[in-house]
Amino acid sequence: MKSPKVVTSAAAGIVVLGLGLSACGGGDDDGGNGGGSGKFDAGSTAVVNASDHKGGVLKMAQPDDFESLDPANIYYAYGLNFVRIFSRTLMTYASKPGAEGSKMVPDLAEAPGTPSDGSKTWTYKLKRGIKYEDGTEVKAKDIKYAVARTFDRSVLHNGPSYFPQLLAADGYKGPFKDKNLDSFKAVETPDDYTVVFKLKAPFSEFDQVVGFSGQTAPVQQAKDTGVRYGMHPISTGPYKLQGDYTPKKGGTWVRNTNWDPATDPNRKQLPDKIEVQAGLKAEEIDSRLQNGSVQIDLPGSGVQAAARQQILTNPKLKANADNPLAGFHWYVPINTKNIPNLECRKAIVYAADRSAMYRAYGGEVGGQVSTSIQPPAVAGREQGTDYYTKADPNYTGDPAQAKAALAKCGKPNGFSTTMIFRSDRPKEKATAEALKQSLDKVGIKLELKGYPSGTYTNEQLGAPKFVAKEKVGLGTYGWAPDWNTGYGYLQPISDGKAIVDTGNANPEELDDPTINKMWNDVVSIQDPAGRAKVYNEIDAKIREQAAILPNVYAKSLLYRPTNLTNVYFHAGYGMYDYANLGVTG
């Protein structure tokens, strides 16, 4: 559920420092899950400072700003995490530490969706008595309207486009161009408390689609202000916006008295106010986190290099830091169009010095050496077995096997190709350099080229035209799923159908008929465990095809101020849960 853009800021957070750091502390993985407090990494697995203390002002800050506060127009994980303080959706992530956080639980709905017609129809029953901030009751038609809005991509272009893709509403232009909601046939509301979705094709993970984003947060058609709805979204959650939100400056939320905690086990209403300040420099946020005048660094990708060093070298600070697996995987896609021969790709994987690549990402605090493409937070994910490499921090590659593969490829003396990376990310640069060095030993010559991270995922690595033109063989990449299942993680990066012209998440351009068929079929399997089995097979196949060279599962270094209560790392969002926090003093 984190877009590549989240990864952008994530990496910016973890930047620099490389190997030096593992020596100055390193993360201990014994973390424990005893609901601790004031212990390093305690918040990764348990609630720290559990408290029901009410009052105070919770201050959050961010260097940039939400792409929008319209829940339907957000794709950044941190934005989706944040908007839960004022918006409720049919389903949502469970507010729990550990793996439980990846599970979808009912929010506005009484229970998870009921599939019928072979998972082509999904029915949700609404809880009664849920109100907007003005006291109006939430009705089924408001959810239908909210979903209808997402069809107009010219008004809401930042959010996910699952509904237009999945729902059987071809030709529908959205409620802005067609004011008559009856034209929207894909969602039915037989009564005020029932919402029925009609899909084009079976899709088993519809609960995830409905829950991961804010697109099923109800919107009253009469109160909609189109592109400006994000300036004052109407609350159904524990907090409501005071006045308007000022983009790039911030806003203040106060208690919503029309929110009933009895209907909402996933949110708390502890602070009197929640203040968001946008445009505060990342380094300044780190400083304020440490003196407690800001409690939450909204992007949730971890502290900057300077603070990172302070935290890891100062035991007092370190006790207030967490070092969880952030939910994404830094890996190296190997383009199957520019390097079509499997043996040649295998040679790359064989020759890769995993130890150097691991150190490039900061060693123990920066990440964990990976085997499967799916990171551990993905439900049902198995570690799997290594293909042509070893998930071992000390593994330096197997040049002999690599040479053998090269010979089979018909290029015993190696070949040349281009590897691109984000030039403003020292870790990716270091990774590319480490790879260049190890491939050089077997005769594979890499030409390294850096590009700005602002355009990298859309216009360079994410643009097949560019990849073809520049003959890009390898890249650096990190991917986090829309939701924590194998589908969420793997489908966009390995399904041939997922290859797009801009913002392509499948830079290996893997278009394997077997894998494509598996994707077509898996969406009809209703049993999650059954699906997970297929996902693990696909994961293995991708690696067997040597289309992805695994590297590390990213770990972030988060700081929790001592005056913050109910803090824990939420696996669904890959950062602290923002809807349950409180403050003391």
Place this chain on the structure above:
Amino acid sequence: MARKDPAELVNGSAEQSGTRGAPSAFLEVRDLKIHFPTDDGLVKSVDGLSFQLERGRTLGIVGESGSGKSVTSLGILGLHNKRNANVSGEIWLDGTELVGASQNDVRRLRGRKMAMIFQDPLSSMHPFYTVGHQIVEAYRVHNDVSKSVARKHAVDMLGRVGIPRPDRRVDDYPHQFSGGMRQRAMIAMALSCDPELLIADEPTTALDVTVQAQILDLIRDLQEEFNSAIIMITHDLGVVAELSDDILVMYAGRCAEYASVDDAFHRPLHPYTWGLLGSMPRLDRERSERLMPIKGTPPSLINVPQGCAFNPRCAYRDLNGDKSTTERPELVEAEPGHQVACHLPLEKKREIWESEIRPKL
């Protein structure tokens, strides 16, 4: 103060150096030295100058650029910055010694008791203030009067120096005046407090001949009116001839010759004075006749030539053996009221003047 006989007004000053009591003369300068330490060495701009001046009299100080004329006049007004100029000797003005006096005491005398007319009135007047304002300012700093009274005075002064419609022009800025008018305004400013000593530094240099004559007339009239003592600093002997009672010829920071105007023009005794006379353009001279400029260039004030400072440029130095290059000539009274600093014997000088110089002029 009783007027002295004009003949006694100027006394030889060489022997007068050294501290004595307050003199009886209105202005007496004794052994004035003004030295400027610089990175290249000590610049001795004025190096032992003495003279006297009485009320109602005019002294012309002449010499080439860099001879120390202007430095002397600024020295009398106390305008040298103590931080970059060493001033020694004595300056007695109406019984008060100025070199050793406090800055503030000297400041109080400036503009009131002694005033100065500067050359180049455009740059010497503040471009941002009206002419009237600048006169008012000069008047009010020494006279406790209201602005309107001071303004009326300024208009009067402008009228007295011959500026037409002074009540209007008083509000003009310096750049709105013509060159001659500016000089008049400058004079009005200098005279605004009826100074007893007026120093005019090249007051007519930049002006055309007609205006020049008017300005000189003006100064003369004003002197008669106020009975001021005037020091006229110029390199133009013509101006001196017209206005002065006495002449002090300066060379390399010292007095080369001191004489009445009559002596200086008709019986000059210093080769340098001869040179100055020779290079003076004269209306009665034939156009075809060439001027006789003084050979060579003015001396460096850091390394003043040994012996007579004028010796490198002097056509007659060889007549003295090597005295000219080894011994500095003292200023001595050659005739009553006529002093000269030159090694040539008096008779020789008279002979050269009569036979060689005078016919060529």
Place this chain on the structure above:
Amino acid sequence: MVAFIVRRLLGAVGLLLIISAVTFAIFFLVPRAAGVTSDDIAGRFAGKQPDAATLAAIKDRFGFDDPVPVQYGKFLKAIVVGDTYDTGTEKIHCPAPCLGYSFRTNQSVTDQIVDRAPITFMIAIGAAVLWVIVGVSIGVLSALRRGTIFDRAAMGIALAGVSLPVFFTGLLSLAFVVHRWNLLPEVNYEGLSDNPFNLILPWICLAFLYAALYARLTRAGMLETMNEDYIRTARAKGLPEKTVVFKHGLRATLTPIMTVFGLDIGLLLGGAIITEKTFSIPGLGQLALDGVNQSDLPVVLGATMVAALFIVLANLVVDILYGVVDPRVRHS
């Protein structure tokens, strides 16, 4: 005088036209020359993996596929006759001069500028007061005490000041003065309703840089002025030294400094970019910077135009003031 002002204002309009055209060209033509397509640009405004329909919708909304002159024409037209903005649920009329709506936040660019200008204004004015007082005083004292220890020390510090950028002094002072020693409050300033003294640190850091510059300028100017003939005249009149220095000397020294000041303040009013960035203050500079970083053309254009306008106006004011201060200019 009126003709002069009108002529200058007309010149300013021409200048703004050129600036907007150049900004437009940089935004559209330079990336295209580098091979960036309108899809790529549209992709910057979409979430991840945008499908073709999304890209088409974005291109359509922002008109990225219109020829550049057409887009530029629309921009100019909005300034002259206003524009209509479709929010999806209603059509908002944006009266002339309409600078358009942000691609990102959908706010009126004019509103954003009006919202942020006071913030930048406070930064600039506060710092300017400080630097003029401190810089000019130090410059005058240094000139009057030329060569003394005070002069040498002041000029040494000034040299350091000129060479220390705000992001250095700013970050250093934030780290120590605010976060470590807690001597000053955190810099929080988001509008005129906030306590302006929250800006004291940005003022000091910005003023330090400029004060250093102005001290050097003033000292040099003062040294030159104090050698002028009219200063000698003023002294010869018997004026007290204080009057000579301040009335006659400083007045003339400050006139050319006023010109520099006009340019500096005009430049800062358009956005004190580095200061705003360093101290995270949401002024015009941040607005422009965000606009550039986020390919938000209307914001970039609006901010650029306003910045240019401030510079032009500041120049005009300086020229008019020059006439007031220097009678020679007035009469010529």
